[in-house]
Amino acid sequence: MAAKLTPPVNERDHIQGSSHAPLELVEYGDYQCPHCGAAHPVVKAIVKRFGKNLRFVFRNFPLAEVHQYAEAAAMAAEAAARQGMFWPMHDMIYEQQSRLNVGALLTFAEELDLDMVAFEHDLTNPSVAQKVEADFESGVRSGVNGTPSFFINGLKYNGGYDYDSLAGTLESLISERQHR
Amino acid sequence: MLQKNETAPDFQLYATPDQTFALHELRGKNVILAFYPADWSPVCGDQMSLYNEMLKIFRKYNAEVVGISVDGKWCHAAYRQARNLHFTLLADFEPKGEVARKYGVYDEKNGQCERALFVLDGNGIIQWSYLSPVGINPGADGILEALESITQKNNVYGSEVNTAG
Numbered sequence: 165m166a167a168k169l170t171p172p173v174n175e176r177d178h179i180q181g182s183s184h185a186p187l188e189l190v191e192y193g194d195y196q197c198p199h200c201g202a203a204h205p206v207v208k209a210i211v212k213r214f215g216k217n218l219r220f221v222f223r224n225f226p227l228a229e230v231h232q233y234a235e236a237a238a239m240a241a242e243a244a245a246r247q248g249m250f251w252p253m254h255d256m257i258y259e260q261q262s263r264l265n266v267g268a269l270l271t272f273a274e275e276l277d278l279d280m281v282a283f284e285h286d287l288t289n290p291s292v293a294q295k296v297e298a299d300f301e302s303g304v305r306s307g308v309n310g311t312p313s314f315f316i317n318g319l320k321y322n323g324g325y326d327y328d329s330l331a332g333t334l335e336s337l338i339s340e341r342q343h344r
Numbered sequence: 345m346l347q348k349n350e351t352a353p354d355f356q357l358y359a360t361p362d363q364t365f366a367l368h369e370l371r372g373k374n375v376i377l378a379f380y381p382a383d384w385s386p387v388c389g390d391q392m393s394l395y396n397e398m399l400k401i402f403r404k405y406n407a408e409v410v411g412i413s414v415d416g417k418w419c420h421a422a423y424r425q426a427r428n429l430h431f432t433l434l435a436d437f438e439p440k441g442e443v444a445r446k447y448g449v450y451d452e453k454n455g456q457c458e459r460a461l462f463v464l465d466g467n468g469i470i471q472w473s474y475l476s477p478v479g480i481n482p483g484a485d486g487i488l489e490a491l492e493s494i495t496q497k498n499n500v501y502g503s504e505v506n507t508a509g
Contacts, residue, residue: 167485229396229428301401309483310390 167307167320173221176295178250180211181219186341187334189218190315192225192303195237195257196264200312203325204258210330217338222254224299225311233264236287238296240269243286247278345448345460345475352377352464353446357434358417365410365432367468374407374494375464376487379449379457381478383415383423383433391459391481396429398484405491406466412436412443414456449475463490 169190173179191207193200211220224242226234237257244253256272257264273283286292303313307320314321316333323329346352352367352375359365367375380391395402395409402409411433415423420433436443436457444450449460461482463472472490476482 170485227393227397229430230393297400300397304394304398304401304484305488307483307485309394309481 169302169315169318169320170305171302172318173219176298177221177223178245178254179219179221180251182216183219185217185219187214187218187337188221188315188317189330189334190221190223192223192299192306192308192311192313192315194224194226194231194234194311195241196231196234196261197227197311198261199325201258201261203312204255206325206327206330208255209327210334213331214334218334223303224296225303225308225313226296226300227311233266233269235296236266236269237264238299239287239292240273240283242292242295243283243289244273244276244278246286246292247282249276249278252276345473346462346470347473348470350470352462352468352470353443354468355443355446357412357436357443359432359434361417361421365434370408370410371468372466374405374466374491375462375468376402376407376409376491377447377462377464378409378411379444379447379460379462380411380413381451381454381456381459382413383419392429392433393427394481394484396427396431399430401488402491405488405495407463407491408432410434412457414441414444451478461487463487463494465494 173188173190189210207220211218224238226238228235241250241253241257244250253272253276256276260268273280306315312325314325317337321333323333354367356364356366378395392411409431411431414436416437417435420435424433440455441450441457444457447460447462449458451458459476459478459482461474462470465471471494472486474482474486
């Protein structure tokens with residue numbers, strides 16, 4: 165089966181790094197998934213290591229029936245995005261994953277100095293929910309079968325998500341390019 | 345393993361401890377039959393959990409997903425409850441694996457179903473089938489592609505009928 169990122173990265177995505185970067189890493193993640201929590205510092209280290217050679221994109225894949233707060237957390241990150249604060253909220257949720265609940269999400273928003281009236285409104289805003297659903301649907305179309313799932317330059321990555329495996333794969337793609 | 349354009353054999357199995365389910369009850373709807381080795385094993389958990397999150401998407405395609413394994417009806421009941429599953433799990437329990445055999449996806453050696461997917465159209469005709477390596481969650485991209493092509497075919501057929509009429 166194809167396992168190609170569908171649709172490709174576009175203007176609706178949250179993108180870290182340059183659009184001209186030769187490497188593109190996309191993660192489908194669930195904010196309450198412990199494996200995604202474990203992958204978070206790894207991704208941070210990868211983003212740092214590859215610098216301007218990499219852009220990182222996060223798409224929501226909440227398994228809401230298994231993880232009670234996954235949906236709310238995804239909504240919180242998207243609500244923060246409406247105030248230009250997607251990545252700070254994204255990081256805060258993963259860094260404090262063990263205390264995740266609805267109250268904690270409000271505390272995070274306060275700590276990030278968000279406009280709380282707008283934030284709370286967006287937590288249940290159908291168009292924010294639509295973004296989360298669209299991310300999920302793009303994930304299943306792309307062949308995501310669990311979280312975290314990664315795509316490198318548009319193709320599903322089936323290796324481990326420890327630092328060495330990810331960095332090694334990205335490294336070899338860069339050297340391939342250089343040798344072409 | 346049964347292939348595209350073959351008629352899906354009808355069957356009747358327990359869906360809950362006191363209710364049976366027959367395939368023909370879903371005539372008129374697209375059906376996803378997901379044979380899987382066992383309740384509780386980690387990969388299946390992920391696979392069934394994934395479909396559980398997708399019920400809304402399947403509904404858009406007028407499709408119902410049904411899981412089938414050789415686990416007994418009480419086992420399924422406990423499993424559905426533990427994982428919050430909102431779709432039917434069928435017990436291919438007595439005679440063991442009979443339905444899986446009809447579809448050509450029974451693993452004799454391990455005494456369980458293979459991990460296999462069938463997508464049927466509203467007439468009960470197989471439109472897509474896929475055998476997955478037993479340890480790998482096949483995801484749902486293939487299912488969605490199959491449902492999409494059924495929907496497109498129906499639309500074309502529908503417009504022909506309209507033109508003729």
